[in-house]
Amino acid sequence: MNLSISSISANDSSNASTNQKKSSQSIDSKTGSNPPNNDNLDAMAKKNDIEKGEEVETNNKTSENPTDAKQNEKSQKTGRSSLESGDLSEYDEINRLIDKIEKSSAPEELKEQTYDMITRLKRMVRTGVYSREYDIMSNYIDWVTNFPWKNEVDESLDIDEVKKSLDETHYGLDLVKERVLQYLAVRKLLLDKKDFEAIEKSPVICMVGLQGIGKTTMAKSIAKALKRPFYRISLGAIGSVLEVRGRNKALEGAEPGQIVKAIYRCGVRNPVILLDELDKASGQSGLLADIMATMLEILDPEQNNTFRDHFLDYPIDLSKVMFIVSANKIGTFSAALMDRMEIIRMPSYTDAEKQVIARDYLLPRVRKETGLEEDQLSFSPDVWTMILRPLGYDSGIRSLQRMVEYMARQAALEIVQQKTKKVHISSENFSQYLPKY
Numbered sequence: 001m002n003l004s005i006s007s008i009s010a011n012d013s014s015n016a017s018t019n020q021k022k023s024s025q026s027i028d029s030k031t032g033s034n035p036p037n038n039d040n041l042d043a044m045a046k047k048n049d050i051e052k053g054e055e056v057e058t059n060n061k062t063s064e065n066p067t068d069a070k071q072n073e074k075s076q077k078t079g080r081s082s083l084e085s086g087d088l089s090e091y092d093e094i095n096r097l098i099d100k101i102e103k104s105s106a107p108e109e110l111k112e113q114t115y116d117m118i119t120r121l122k123r124m125v126r127t128g129v130y131s132r133e134y135d136i137m138s139n140y141i142d143w144v145t146n147f148p149w150k151n152e153v154d155e156s157l158d159i160d161e162v163k164k165s166l167d168e169t170h171y172g173l174d175l176v177k178e179r180v181l182q183y184l185a186v187r188k189l190l191l192d193k194k195d196f197e198a199i200e201k202s203p204v205i206c207m208v209g210l211q212g213i214g215k216t217t218m219a220k221s222i223a224k225a226l227k228r229p230f231y232r233i234s235l236g237a238i239g240s241v242l243e244v245r246g247r248n249k250a251l252e253g254a255e256p257g258q259i260v261k262a263i264y265r266c267g268v269r270n271p272v273i274l275l276d277e278l279d280k281a282s283g284q285s286g287l288l289a290d291i292m293a294t295m296l297e298i299l300d301p302e303q304n305n306t307f308r309d310h311f312l313d314y315p316i317d318l319s320k321v322m323f324i325v326s327a328n329k330i331g332t333f334s335a336a337l338m339d340r341m342e343i344i345r346m347p348s349y350t351d352a353e354k355q356v357i358a359r360d361y362l363l364p365r366v367r368k369e370t371g372l373e374e375d376q377l378s379f380s381p382d383v384w385t386m387i388l389r390p391l392g393y394d395s396g397i398r399s400l401q402r403m404v405e406y407m408a409r410q411a412a413l414e415i416v417q418q419k420t421k422k423v424h425i426s427s428e429n430f431s432q433y434l435p436k437y
Contacts (some may be wrong), residue, residue, distance in 0.1 A: 046098075093134065093345065094121060104145035110314050114141055122192040140249045143256060143312065144369050146264065152320065153268045155226055157188045162225035169221045170214050171361060172353040179344045180205070202302040206325040211345030212396020215326040216276065222324065223272035231262040236277040241290045244298075246311035256311040259298060263321065270320035292334040299323055299340050349397060355384045357397055362404050368407045377411050380426040387430075407433040 101114050117137055124133055135165050162184055166177050167250050183205060190199045205222075207215045216232065223230035238244070246257035256264070281291045297303045304318040325341060327333075332340075349357065359379070367377060411423035412434045425433055 033361075052293050053357055062074070086408060092120060093138075094125070097138060100141055100145040105150045106144050106147070107149065107314070110144060113314075114144060136249060136252075136254075139254075143260075147260070147312070148263060148267055148269045151268045152270050153228055155191065155228065155270070157184060157191060159185055159188065162222070165221045165225045166218070169217050171357050172349060173214070173218075173346065176218070176344055176346050180218070183342065184222070186224070193392050203338060203342040204299050204323050204325060206327065206330070206341040206346060207344050207346055208327050208330055208350060210328060210396060212398040213346050213348060213377045214396075215346060216274065219272065219274040219324045219326065223322075226272065226322070228322065229266035229268060229271040230274070231266050231271055232274045232276055233258045234276050235291075236280040238281055238291070238330070241287070241294050244291070244294050244312065246309040248312050249313065254311055256309050259318070260309045260312060260316065263316075269317070270322070272322045272324065275323060275325045277327065278325050279329050279332045281332075288332060289334070293339055294339050296334065297342070299325075299337065301340075351385075351388055352402055352434075354397060355386050358384055358387075358400055360405060362397070362401050366401075366408045368434060370405075370412050372408060372415075376415060376422045377408055378422075380424070382427050383425055383430055386427065403435075 019345060032064065098115075098118060101111055101118075105113075106114075117140075121133055121137055157180060163181060170177070183202075187199060187202060190196075190202075207218060209215060218228055219232075235244075242257070244257045244259060246260060247254040255261070259273070263269055263271065264397070275295070278295065297307060298318060301319060304321075306315040307318045308315055330338065330343065363377075363379070367374065387407075388400065409426060411425075414420050414423060423433075
């Protein structure tokens with residue numbers, strides 16, 4: 001009897017516990033929440049932490065001062081804000097490009113175009129296939145940011161210094177020197193009046209003459225007298241007009257044309273550029289016509305202030321550049337191009353002029369190049385007439401220069417071999433130092 005009573009009380013307590021759980025579950029179901037076990041407590045704690053973090057971030061945004069807001073607005077314009085919000089290590093290269101654009105002196109319109117390119121590149125970064133596009137864009141931005149859009153060198157023009165410089169590098173050619181001095185004298189008067197528009201519309205000097213008479217050195221002397229950087233562009237046998245105009249930047253390995261490269265390498269936008277051997281540009285009539293049309297755009301003062309290179313694809317002002325043209329003949333020039341140039345014909349040297357050039361100009365230079373002292377190599381006066389035309393007539397001095405160089409090397413060989421301490425070339429031993437053919 002006692003056993004049955006105890007079992008009944010145990011069953012009653014078990015049923016009471018079960019009813020209490022059911023009651024608890026029904027209350028939870030009504031309130032829409034689960035019983036607070038350990039997992040739910042952890043989740044609730046994390047949620048509270050996130051909400052606190054969002055509140056702090058919101059407070060920081062609302063407390064942002066107007067200066068920061070303006071900086072953020074500027075960053076969005078340049079495309080930098082979206083970069084800095086991500087992983088900086090992934091965008092270091094793009095940030096470097098943006099920094100170069102911001103610090104450059106490029107025109108604002110061109111900067112906006114490069115910012116658009118950066119935005120397109122950022123979209124490609126997210127796909128992970130931007131390497132080729134980055135190489136093309138990096139090359140383009142390097143040229144844009146390093147090009148001297150505003151850098152200029154101050155021009156200093158002293159006619160007496162110009163004459164002195166021309167006399168130091170050229171003997172004779174008095175008529176040519178006079179024409180050059182006349183051209184520069186007009187330029188100086190316009191420069192003193194600050195009539196820059198008239199200076200920019202001055203005709204282009206074109207020196208015409210046979211090879212070896214000093215056209216290139218004359219152009220260098222003019223640049224030296226003006227205290228401007230000098231660059232020579234050889235136009236002989238160029239295969240395409242794209243060599244002058246450049247290639248589209250989207251092509252692999254594309255670069256600007258020779259004109260833009262010359263200005264870029266000089267570092268200023270007003271150098272002296274020699275367009276050498278323009279008459280030998282091409283033997284094909286169609287290609288030659290294209291080159292002449294391009295040269296007209298480059299040399300014509302009415303057109304060259306908006307010259308467009310295919311690579312940069314932006315108008316470039318060439319009016320500050322002083323162009324000089326050299327050629328052996330002008331028969332291949334177009335009539336329109338001839339109209340924009342001032343032709344200066346350079347005659348051949350006479351024998352008397354060559355003798356003075358060899359004695360006073362070539363011999364000191366050859367001694368220096370071969371390491372000989374003045375007393376180690378000397379010539380008798382009567383020898384010069386014997387070496388002026390050993391192989392026939394030469395309009396220039398290149399054959400004469402090669403002859404003097406060979407004789408100096410032969411004298412250096414004898415001195416090094418200790419056959420003699422100094423060499424004096426006269427009419428008696430003249431034949432010993434001539435080249436053997």
